[in-house]
Amino acid sequence: MILEPQKRISEKALTVWKVSALIKVAISWVVAAVVIFFLHRFDVPLWIIVLLLLIELLFTYISVALFPSLRWRRWRYDVREEEIELQEGIFIVKRTLIPMIRVQHVDTIQGPILRKYQLASVIVNTAATAHEIPALEEKEAEELRRFISNLARVADEDV
Template sequence: MVQLSKRISERAVSVWRIHAFIRLAIFFLGYSLISFFLWRFGDLKWLVLLLAVLYLIHFSLSVVFWPRWRWQRWRYDIREKEMEVECGVWTRRRTLIPMSRVQHVDFRQGPLLKKYQLASVVIFTAATVHEIPALDEQEAEQLCHIISTFAKVDDRDV
């Protein structure tokens, strides 16, 4: 029985940090606008300072800690009859996907993933979509081929 059990690429941490930084930079624009009006036209200077502290906490969790925690908990396991995907920081989620349910597999790579030579594998079933993010490009291509091969083998067995 062929079996692959792996973690995603550690470069995922960098990609997720950049993504969080961009998202929080946009959020910062809204925060700045609200803070300006509270500071200028209201007597709520304490609220502006409280929001600043909360923003810094959110920033440090989202950019510094969360990507590393997320990477440490990502696992996937590909077997001939099923695949297992495990993720989650606060609550762990383990999903078992029978190969007989796989309809097709996609290779996805946005500009940020491309810069870091990473790609995601997206597995479509009749019920939902599952993603294995931030794999090395070659590994993602190989995984797409393996999953599609195993899914075809299961179709012939049914």
């Protein structure tokens, strides 16, 4: 049996992801309204307009209600002395191991929506890429950033 990472991100991530999805959906509805206006002006059959509205409704439900909860259930992480393990994904579950020796620096990031809910994300940078642990409580994110930074420093000294 394969053990998956045990630590979860904050439950407030659900709210943050739903708010972000609502912003995207609002933009999508504005675009759909413009398209419907022009479809109506050019006497396109009503069934096409209804189909577009149904697609928008489905997109809204999936983006706001379904995906955030599925995403939150899958998102897990663990930080060990030798490595950081991340697990994410809705349909395709991606598990990533980041050797501590590869960590170059660690950042915290906090946009306006995360700030409103007192959350921050931790970004672990390696030479190849950056890995994000999203939506942690501010204090937890700061402690995790310092902890990973200290472990990475020790790993560098071992080389």
